[in-house]
Amino acid sequence: MLHSAFHQMELSTSPLKTQVISVLVAVVLLVSVSRGECRKGRTLEENSDLEYSAISCRAHSASVVDFGGVGDGKTENTKAFQDAVNELSKYGSDGGAQLFVPAGKWLTSSFSLTSHFTLFLHRDAVLLASQDINQWPVIKPLPSYGRGRDAAAGRYTSLIFGTNLTDVIITGDNGTIDGQGALWWQRFHGSKGNLKYTRPYLIELMYTDGIQISNLTLLNSPSWNLHPVYSRNILIQGITILAPVRSPNTDGINPDSCTNTRIEDCYIVSGDDCVAVKSGWDEYGIAYGMPTKHLVIRRLTCISPYSAVIALGSEMSGGIEDVRAEDILAIDSESGVRIKTGIGRGGYVKDIYVRGMTMKTMKWAFWMTGNYGSHADNNYDPKALPVIQGINYRDMVAENVSMAARLEGISGDPFTGICISNVTIHLAAKAKKVPWTCTDVEGISSGVTPTPCSSLSDQGPEKSAALCDFPAESLAIETLQLQKCSYRMNDP
Helix, strand or coil, X not given: CCEECCEEEEECCCCCCCCCCCHHHHHHCCCCXXXXXXXXXXXXXXXXXXXXXXXXXXXXEEEHHHHCCCCEEXXXXXXXXXXXXHHHHHHCCCCCXXXXXXXXXXXXXXXXXXXXXXXXXXXXXXXXXXXXXXXXXXXXXXXXXXXXXXXXXXXXXXXXXXXXXXXXXXXXXXXXXXXXXXXXXXXXXXXXXXXXXXXXXXXXXXXXXXXXXXXEEEECCCCXXXXXXXXXXXXXXXXXXXXXXXXXXXXXXXXXXCEXXXXXXXXXXXXXXXXXXXXXXXXXXXXXXXXXXXEXXXXXEEECCXXXXXXXXXXXXXXXXXXXXXXXXXXXXXXXXXXXXXXXXXXXXXXXXXEEEEEEEEEEEEEEECCCCCCCCCCCCCXXXXXXXXXXXXXXXXXXXXXXXXXXXXXXXXXXXXXXXXXXXXXXXXXXXCCEEEECEEEEEEEEECCCCCCEEECCHHHCCCCCCCCCCCCHHHHCCEEEEEEECCCC
16 A cells, blocks of 8 residues: 655754774674664654655655565565565656565565665564575675675675665665574675685665765674665664674674765774775776775774774775765774775775764774785786875874874885874883884874884974874765654554
8 A cells, every 4th residue: 555745844864973882892792693682763653744855755655565475484575575675676667666674573575676766664663684595696796896705606695685776775764684694694704615606795786876874783694784786865863783793704884885874873893894995996996996985984883803993995997086084983893994905906095084983992093904805716917016104193182092103005015194183092001112113104193192203204293283284174075954744653
């Protein structure tokens, strides 16, 4: 049954305040995660008005129940979801459509979205990823990667997938998407024959213009959680991502060859990088030539004991530029900001700005790696050297840190234009004797404690306010205004 929208008005975005509570420590110790909650959304009763903020409102809506969906945690609902999307796609030129997922546990394998479409999860709705691997379709590797990440062949389609779309929203009242990843992690750690293809992600949207992913909890992804790729004009907001800290490759948010992306007000506990910025792998990424640029990351809280809070690379062969991160809280993580690259990657990482970062219990505050391996194949060009320049860190404080920084460029290809200003790093009681190690890097510093290595020339504390400036002009994605959308969900 389709219902028409009855209300629509403009609403400016109001950032959520990132909250850190004492339960963070307990989260780190979780061996598995069964259910997660984050910021509280509006109270939403199934038969009342449904309200949320979005880049677009829809003229039509339906429930997955209308297409035979059964939320008992046992019934397979892939056909119901896909039938619903296919039916609602006819309204793309008539104001678009929304698919409502009521309270319940909805078992499903991969399904694909359509343009001018919203998927909305009730606060007590849980999408459960199917444990039957035979139910997951296989697609070709990404052209900028040349092969899968886990295996040379193709890759399993992500749980929620879409390609060549416009105006797509995946949101909710903090509903949950549970990837039930333990089965996939076990196969990944097992013999090579256990995984013929690369594990699926929870959400992947390709070649899409206009994406919103907001107000959801993502649990136990088989691999990466959110993967917008070859896309533009992207808002990721109010997302909670939880995975065991030893789960393999459960990156939080990976913008990949994307332009104009805003990531804000997210809380991530991960077995890998919380945010990993990418743009293709070795000769395939160089040939594809699509950078990630104009990226904003703000009000992010991250716990990742074995990886980075923000990683740039290692698949950066198409280039990464104009990344702006601020108001970041890192807790019990391996490194605050890490640049990962190596010989054969080519590409560039330039014009990176990070400010207002607080770090608690870290192995390294800053880490740059010029000897990262993991090539797509043996056909990479050893003469393809990356360009790393214009890296700016300022206004940061860290405590209980084992080592301030490990900065390793490439011999004959130094990382240049590094600027670190007004940064105080309090070392742990059993910290390394040498707090900074620097090879093949060049830059300046001011007002940094402990004193950096000589290759980051000290300009004196009086210069700290003027160095490593954060861009003053806003990006287009920062001025995006949301609408307040309302729908009446009738009795099923």
